Amino acid sequence: MTSNQLKSSRISGFHKKSPQERLDLVAAFAGLDEATVAHLANMGNLDPHLADHLIENVVGTMNIPVGIATNMRIDGEDMLIPMATEESSVVAAVCNAARQCYDVGGFVTSSSGTLMIAQIQLVDSPDPHNARIKILERRDEIKAVCDECDPILVKLGGGFRDVEVRIIDTLGGPMVITHLIVDTRDAMGANAVNTMAEKLAPSIAAWTGGRTYLRILSNLADRRLARARATWTCEAIAASGMAGEAVRDGIVSAYQFAAADPYRAATHNKGIMNGITAVVLATGNDTRAIEAGCHAYAAKDGHYGSLTRWEVTPEGHLAGSIEVPMAVGLIGGATKLHPTARANLKILGVTTADRLARVIAAVGLAQNFSALKALATTGIQKGHMALHAQNIAMMAGAVGEEIDRVARVLVERGTVRVDVAEAELKLIRG
Numbered sequence: 001m002t003s004n005q006l007k008s009s010r011i012s013g014f015h016k017k018s019p020q021e022r023l024d025l026v027a028a029f030a031g032l033d034e035a036t037v038a039h040l041a042n043m044g045n046l047d048p049h050l051a052d053h054l055i056e057n058v059v060g061t062m063n064i065p066v067g068i069a070t071n072m073r074i075d076g077e078d079m080l081i082p083m084a085t086e087e088s089s090v091v092a093a094v095c096n097a098a099r100q101c102y103d104v105g106g107f108v109t110s111s112s113g114t115l116m117i118a119q120i121q122l123v124d125s126p127d128p129h130n131a132r133i134k135i136l137e138r139r140d141e142i143k144a145v146c147d148e149c150d151p152i153l154v155k156l157g158g159g160f161r162d163v164e165v166r167i168i169d170t171l172g173g174p175m176v177i178t179h180l181i182v183d184t185r186d187a188m189g190a191n192a193v194n195t196m197a198e199k200l201a202p203s204i205a206a207w208t209g210g211r212t213y214l215r216i217l218s219n220l221a222d223r224r225l226a227r228a229r230a231t232w233t234c235e236a237i238a239a240s241g242m243a244g245e246a247v248r249d250g251i252v253s254a255y256q257f258a259a260a261d262p263y264r265a266a267t268h269n270k271g272i273m274n275g276i277t278a279v280v281l282a283t284g285n286d287t288r289a290i291e292a293g294c295h296a297y298a299a300k301d302g303h304y305g306s307l308t309r310w311e312v313t314p315e316g317h318l319a320g321s322i323e324v325p326m327a328v329g330l331i332g333g334a335t336k337l338h339p340t341a342r343a344n345l346k347i348l349g350v351t352t353a354d355r356l357a358r359v360i361a362a363v364g365l366a367q368n369f370s371a372l373k374a375l376a377t378t379g380i381q382k383g384h385m386a387l388h389a390q391n392i393a394m395m396a397g398a399v400g401e402e403i404d405r406v407a408r409v410l411v412e413r414g415t416v417r418v419d420v421a422e423a424e425l426k427l428i429r430g
């Protein structure tokens, strides 16, 4: 092969090769050394055959640590929560928040059910209002078509629930958008509702005289909302040098800032997603679907705001609550296939997708509490950087016991920087 051929990304049939053959090609393309190739070839605790079938063009796996959030009491049940994340202090933050509300009962959760929405786009309808009514008239026929697509889902108590039709103004003129509302039970439901939308679309075109284009679920799963709330007493949240009342008021003020300002809300919600995404990933669910849904929900009032609310109760306690779309499943996607996801679901002990969704909402709320408490008191760097110091020590080359020794010095000096870690490592190694 010439070096030009090696540098071409046009590799026909790459997908038909084995992971090792692909890796050899990639190694030649990128000039990878033997150690890097060997590292990528080691697929850890994921069966290479499974990895090669979960996604396309596989050459390796990317291991992310799974940490356990402790102290979580949800609806009276003590739970251990597996979280998959690459970011330090995220797991500690959930443990910390849960610890401070454990004695007063922890988290209370609820949900709006497990309904998903599939959209069918109809264009070029000369009489969109007439078209809307014509579609609504066919409810029974629509139900029959949808339920026929997935008899197992129907047997499990799910299936078609309702049809709604909206007329929206677009750059291309009015469009008639049909929403199929489907109970997908313990599945996230994308495949189930997409199949229904595709099956139904030709009938919608025939009934109305328009043309159908897109037939796909909406990730703004606002018929599948998970909710959680918790109360923290001032006594429990007092921080070194700060009365609980001041901490409470600081958290409420931080929320008010996020509610009013999208620049702050983006960071505020990122913190919430630290927890949500970590559990979604740990259980093999679709992180992008959940993130898209949560951010769209945060903007549902035409203004991007906070996913949580923080208030003071009549007794003077701090009350936090969260409401988020949470389309997660226990069936389908990688949830059943990935052995780590299966193990994590076993640790969680949840037996329904609805319960999993509510647990995830509680984790999002806990995550937000800790971030806001840190921000409103000592600042985020103290706690976060203390844990991040270990990463910095490793970046400087520390191994084994050196990691803790270097990290401790970085925290003591208050300078969590790689150059300082390198200097300290030099000292330790003499």
Ligand SMILES: CC(C)(COP(=O)([O-])OP(=O)([O-])OC[C@H]1O[C@@H](n2cnc3c(N)ncnc32)[C@H](O)[C@@H]1OP(=O)([O-])[O-])[C@@H](O)C(=O)NCCC(=O)NCCSC(=O)C[C@@](C)(O)CC(=O)[O-]
Pocket (backbone or CB within 6 Å): 071, 087, 088, 089, 090, 091, 092, 093, 094, 095, 096, 097, 099, 267, 268, 269, 270, 271, 272, 274, 367, 370, 371, 372, 374, 375, 380, 382, 383, 384, 387
């Ligand atoms: C970091 C802490 C927890 C320290 O908090 P602390 O009060 O200094 O820790 P502590 O040593 O007193 O321990 C208190 C409890 O925290 C937990 N805890 C304490 N250390 C650990 C640990 N190593 N591993 C596991 N759990 C830990 C543990 O539950 C412990 O109880 P115990 O077990 O001792 O009975 C605190 O400062 C904190 O919660 N900070 C917030 C950290 C955070 O939010 N990190 C997310 C990354 S930053 C970000 O991306 C989001 C952000 C901040 O931008 C969002 C926003 O702006 O809104």
Ligand SMILES: NC(=O)C1=CN([C@@H]2O[C@H](COP(=O)(O)OP(=O)(O)OC[C@H]3O[C@@H](n4cnc5c(N)ncnc54)[C@H](OP(=O)(O)O)[C@@H]3O)[C@@H](O)[C@H]2O)C=CC1
Pocket (backbone or CB within 6 Å): 150, 151, 152, 153, 156, 158, 184, 185, 186, 187, 188, 189, 190, 191, 192, 193, 217, 219, 286, 289, 329, 331, 332, 333, 334
């Ligand atoms: N925009 C998005 O978010 C999109 C996401 N996706 C992907 O779709 C995947 C999820 O699709 P999903 O439909 O959940 O998965 P699957 O189609 O893999 O699984 C759902 C199916 O499992 C069967 N089933 C068995 N037991 C149950 C039960 N207790 N509750 C419900 N269904 C049950 C059902 O019927 P049956 O056996 O008859 O099939 C159901 O249709 C994810 O990988 C996601 O990433 C795909 C497209 C777009």
